[in-house]
Amino acid sequence: MKQDEPIVDMITCFTDIINGLKGFDRKFTNGELVSKMLWSLSEDWNSLRMLIENTKDVNIYLLEELYGTWMPYELNNAKTKEKTRRSKEEMKEPPKKQISLKSANNEGSSNTNMSDEELNDLVLLVKKWRGF
Numbered sequence: 574m575k576q577d578e579p580i581v582d583m584i585t586c587f588t589d590i591i592n593g594l595k596g597f598d599r600k601f602t603n604g605e606l607v608s609k610m611l612w613s614l615s616e617d618w619n620s621l622r623m624l625i626e627n628t629k630d631v632n633i634y635l636l637e638e639l640y641g642t643w644m645p646y647e648l649n650n651a652k653t654k655e656k657t658r659r660s661k662e663e664m665k666e667p668p669k670k671q672i673s674l675k676s677a678n679n680e681g682s683s684n685t686n687m688s689d690e691e692l693n694d695l696v697l698l699v700k701k702w703r704g705f
Contacts (some may be wrong), residue, residue, distance in 0.1 A: 575615065576615050576616075576617065579647070580643045580644065582639075583614075584640055584643075587609075587610060587613065595659060597636045602632070603632065603634070603635065603636070604631050604632035604633075604634075604635070606636055607631045607632075607634050607635075607636060608631050608638055610636065610639060611625060611631070611639075614661075617650070618643075618646075621642070621643070621646050625639070625642070630668070639653070649652065
């Protein structure tokens with residue numbers, strides 16, 4: 574199995590190969606098929622492979638059950654990878670702070686004459702923005 578290959582593609586390829594070998598009168602036991610499928614998984618599937626090998630008897634474990642186990646695992650794994658990717662992207666970009674100041678536009682006069690309340694608001698805003 575190739576890295577990041579969908580499990581459905583791997584199952585299809587495996588089935589094609591097995592059917593081709595059956596055409597040459599090659600017989601496989603269920604245990605052989607399950608073992609070969611588990612062996613052909615990529616490293617992304619190590620945890621599930623080990624779980625199946627340690628808890629199930631591969632000689633009686635059906636391929637259909639194996640496929641049924643893999644489908645939800647793959648969907649869950651894809652969601653987890655997407656969440657991880659998003660959180661890494663968010664960590665790279667620092668949050669953008671937005672501030673707005675009150676405009677005191679009096680024609681003909683300068684903006685340096687602020688009331689005490691406006692000045693206190695501005696000081697609090699700067700302190701909050703700088704993290705004081």
